Amino acid sequence: MKKCTCIGVIGCGNISDAYFNALPSFPHVRLKAASDLLPERSKAKAERYGFRAMTTEELLADPEIELVINLTTPEFHTAVNMRILEAGKHAYTEKPFGLDREAGRKVLELAAEKGLQTGGAPDTFLGGAHQTCRALIDSGAIGRVVSGTAFMQCHGHESWHPGPAFYYRRGGGPLFDMGPYYLTALVNLLGPVAEVAAFGSRAFSERTITAPEAKEKSCPVEVDTHVAAVLRFVSGAVVNFAMSFDVWRHSLPCIELHGTEGSLSVPDPNCFGGEVKLFQPHLADWAKIKLTHGYTDNMRGIGAADLARSLSGGVPARTCGRLAYHVLDVMCAISESAERGAFVKIESACDRPAPLPAGLRHGQLELEA
């Protein structure tokens, strides 16, 4: 019989609703409780979603809870992940996996020492659109991928997030905030990165906060808010990559990959669905491709559900710590390259996560071997 994994969540802020809405779609997990430094937040979510509000101490001491999802802000990710593992529970964290390589390594090492699993977001690459792209690449639809582009350009989060200051501190900025979506999507499609070269800049030293619910009116900028890099993958593909919080408007595609036999337009890696387009030389223009995989709505939490599924054997977790650490390593290398004006080689490696089976529909993840 398939095992049901009992889950706890630490951090009940802005993104937690997406998890609380999606987790009940997975019958092999059960959300038991959540905590927050601000108890009124966990209490309000508990009442709304029908789980228990606990203190973090209570949650970590609960023997029924096996897996804890860490939805705190980036500066707390490592400390909270270490506490979860110390408590003998598997740890799944929101991105980034840490603020630097040492922090990420500490978490991997403690998990290995304790025989526990760790991993993290983003899990959008498990969505129907990115899995369809993965199946197209694996079937040779565009041949050997030679080049590509990956662009995320916006004007930051201060117009909508009630507490956006963390996006402009270490662990934030467009690279550490949005980079994980693009890099994880690219590693899923192309495999690991071998080397990077980058430049960075910041347009403002302070950001004006206009979100209606925000208490603060401005926040200082401590990180680069425009980062442009070139990534060389182990496969040989070379991808132009630019993440920016300094752009008011643009017309650039999210991700395009170009191969020896065609081109693939890959939709927003911050979403689970989206339009997939393929071009092959016999076609007059891009052809819109029908998605072959399910999970196309906001399914944040599917990565934690996948990690829970992996606990009972079978396919290893797709959102595993090695993948999350590799993405962190690439982001650190991009920052170093921009600072030092030098190419930086990537030391970590990871496998491409196993694809989800074609035709896997909403609610069926737990059925997978």
Ligand SMILES: NC(=O)c1ccc[n+]([C@@H]2O[C@H](COP(=O)([O-])OP(=O)(O)OC[C@H]3O[C@@H](n4cnc5c(N)ncnc54)[C@H](O)[C@@H]3O)[C@@H](O)[C@H]2O)c1
């Ligand atoms: N907001 C989004 O749209 C979004 C989307 C995807 C991912 N994320 C990621 O999710 C994480 C959280 O983002 P958010 O927007 O929800 O932030 P937030 O500031 O709205 O919420 C974070 C919550 O964590 C709590 N917290 C912080 N440290 C804690 C600790 N040590 N113990 C217990 N609770 C603690 C805070 O009190 C707060 O309620 C970040 O890593 C962010 O990058 C956010």
